[in-house]
Structure formats: structure tokens, C-alpha cells
Amino acid sequence: KNEVEQSPQNLTAQEGEFITINCSYSVGISALHWLQQHPGGGIVSLFMLSSGKKKHGRLIATINIQEKHSSLHITASHPRDSAVYICAVSLSYNTDKLIFGTGTRLQVFP
Amino acid sequence: DVKVTQSSRYLVKRTGEKVFLECVQDMDHENMFWYRQDPGLGLRLIYFSYDVKMKEKGDIPEGYSVSREKKERFSLILESASTNQTSMYLCASSFWATLEEQYFGPGTRLTVT
Numbered sequence: 001k002n003e004v005e006q007s008p009q010n011l012t013a014q015e016g017e018f019i020t021i022n023c024s025y026s027v028g029i030s031a032l033h034w035l036q037q038h039p040g041g042g043i044v045s046l047f048m049l050s051s052g053k054k055k056h057g058r059l060i061a062t063i064n065i066q067e068k069h070s071s072l073h074i075t076a077s078h079p080r081d082s083a084v085y086i087c088a089v090s091l092s093y094n095t096d097k098l099i100f101g102t103g104t105r106l107q108v109f110p
Numbered sequence: 111d112v113k114v115t116q117s118s119r120y121l122v123k124r125t126g127e128k129v130f131l132e133c134v135q136d137m138d139h140e141n142m143f144w145y146r147q148d149p150g151l152g153l154r155l156i157y158f159s160y161d162v163k164m165k166e167k168g169d170i171p172e173g174y175s176v177s178r179e180k181k182e183r184f185s186l187i188l189e190s191a192s193t194n195q196t197s198m199y200l201c202a203s204s205f206w207a208t209l210e211e212q213y214f215g216p217g218t219r220l221t222v223t
Binding site: 002004033035042043044045086088097098100101102103 | 150151152153154155158168200202212213214215216217
């Protein structure tokens with residue numbers, strides 16, 4: 001069993017829909033990261049959070065430390081949001097090491 | 111703007127060749143990382159370095175070595191490339207302080223034939 005599990009693996013949506021991607025983890029963490037990877041490979045860090053909620057534009061990330069769960073929400077989705085979204089955790093005993101989920105491939109159609 | 115650059119976006123090599131992948135960051139970061147990314151497996155850490163000339167093995171170091179002679183540059187070396195090393199390779203860097211984000215390079219898609 002992976003230490004970081006994401007769901008769903010694939011997601012398609014119509015433009016304008018509200019999207020939720022989930023991440024569950026089974027290890028002690030110091031922080032959780034949400035990353036976005038566009039076709040071609042480059043990865044951009046969207047959020048790093050250790051508690052509560054963060055918002056950046058149409059993106060919202062939440063984390064529940066007790067339940068070991070995080071969600072990434074996209075409001076008013078747009079075709080340019082199409083990408084792979086990756087959840088990763090920093091281990092509590094080694095904060096420089098990340099464990100990655102396998103990613104959620106999102107396609108938003110016009 | 112943080113910049114992490116990788117020497118090639120696409121690379122095709124033959125089995126048995128020695129392959130060098132280079133990564134350069136311009137943020138004076140202490141830590142640098144090499145990952146490989148494969149479908150269904152996510153990103154896996156190959157090696158990381160927390161200082162010049164210092165390195166530590168990640169989760170899958172076999173078949174790879176690294177070099178960090180200067181703070182801004184971290185090289186991944188495949189001594190004798192094999193077809194199972196065909197993958198996307200991503201470099202990242204971060205500050206020494208804890209809870210810091212890692213900044214990723216654009217990736218190098220390596221094909222070994």
C-alpha cells in the first residue's frame with residue numbers, strides 16, 4: 001500500500017465545474033504539498049500546508065491532520081487547468097524528503 | 111524568479127552509454143534532488159545532496175551516481191544506461207530550512223534504446 005494515496009486517478013470535467021482531488025496519507029508528516037504538472041513535464045508547486053486551509057485564486061487546499069487527509073479544490077474550472085495534480089508529503093522525521101502520490105490527471109473540456 | 115534548469119528536455123541514448131544529466135539552480139539553495147517519474151509510480155527519489163560534495167541515497171539509487179562540485183550544480187550520472195532507465199527525470203532544489211518548498215526543473219525525458 002502506498003503511503004500517499006490520491007483519488008481519483010483520472011478526472012474529466014466540463015468548463016465551469018467545481019473539482020475536488022483527494023489525498024490520504026499514512027505517515028507522520030510535517031507538511032503536505034500540492035504540485036501541478038503540465039504536459040511536457042515541468043512541475044509547479046501550488047501549495048505547501050501543515051494545517052487549515054490556503055487559497056490562491058481559484059485554487060483552495062485544505063488539510064485535516066487528525067484524519068490524515070487533504071483536498072485540492074478548483075472552482076470554475078477552465079481548460080487551462082488540465083494537468084496532472086500531485087500530492088506529496090514531507091516526513092516529520094526528515095523534512096527534506098518528500099513522498100509522492102501517483103497523481104490525478106485532470107482534463108477540463110470547453 | 112526561482113530558476114531550476116536542466117541541460118536537456120529530451121535525450122535518446124543507447125544501452126551501455128554513459129549519460130550525464132545536469133541541473134543548475136540560481137537561488138543559492140543548499141538542497142538539491144534528483145527524481146524519476148514513471149506512470150503509476152509517481153515521483154521517486156534517486157539521490158539528494160544537502161551541501162557541496164555531500165550526497166545521500168534516495169529510494170532507488172541503483173544504477174545511478176551523482177556529483178555536486180559546486181553549490182548551484184547537481185549532476186545525475188548513469189554509468190551504463192539500460193532500457194529500464196527510460197523515464198522522466200526531474201531535478202529540484204530547496205533551502206536548508208525546514209518546511210521549505212522544493213522548486214522543480216522542467217524535466218528531462220530520457221529514452222534508452
